[in-house]
Amino acid sequence: MQSAKEKSANAAASAKAGMEKSKASADERGDKMKTRDPMEKGAAEQRKEERKMGAEGEKQGEKQVNAANTGGVTGHHPTGGFGSGV
Numbered sequence: 001m002q003s004a005k006e007k008s009a010n011a012a013a014s015a016k017a018g019m020e021k022s023k024a025s026a027d028e029r030g031d032k033m034k035t036r037d038p039m040e041k042g043a044a045e046q047r048k049e050e051r052k053m054g055a056e057g058e059k060q061g062e063k064q065v066n067a068a069n070t071g072g073v074t075g076h077h078p079t080g081g082f083g084s085g086v
Contacts, residue, residue, distance in 0.1 A: 006070040010063050017059035024051035 002010070024047075031044035 003070045006066045009066040013059045013062035013066070017055040020055035020058075021052045024048045024055070027051075 028044045028048035031047075032041050035041060035044075
């Protein structure tokens with residue numbers, strides 16, 4: 001089971017990544033409205049996707065660090081389940 005500290009850190013990482021993804025989408029929409037050139041529109045979409053992937057990668061990295069800082073507990077039972085073993 002995840003510790004409360006790890007859960008809150010993971011929630012913060014997810015929120016931060018969500019905000020970055022939203023910013024990327026808003027910037028892309030603005031860039032697309034500023035131009036009529038299809039190449040520029042494609043470049044704006046590519047920048048958005050790169051930013052979103054970067055934010056997701058950073059979030060996953062932070063989650064791994066959080067798990068390592070709390071002893072690596074991930075919430076999964078070593079046998080693959082959450083059962084009592086009975």
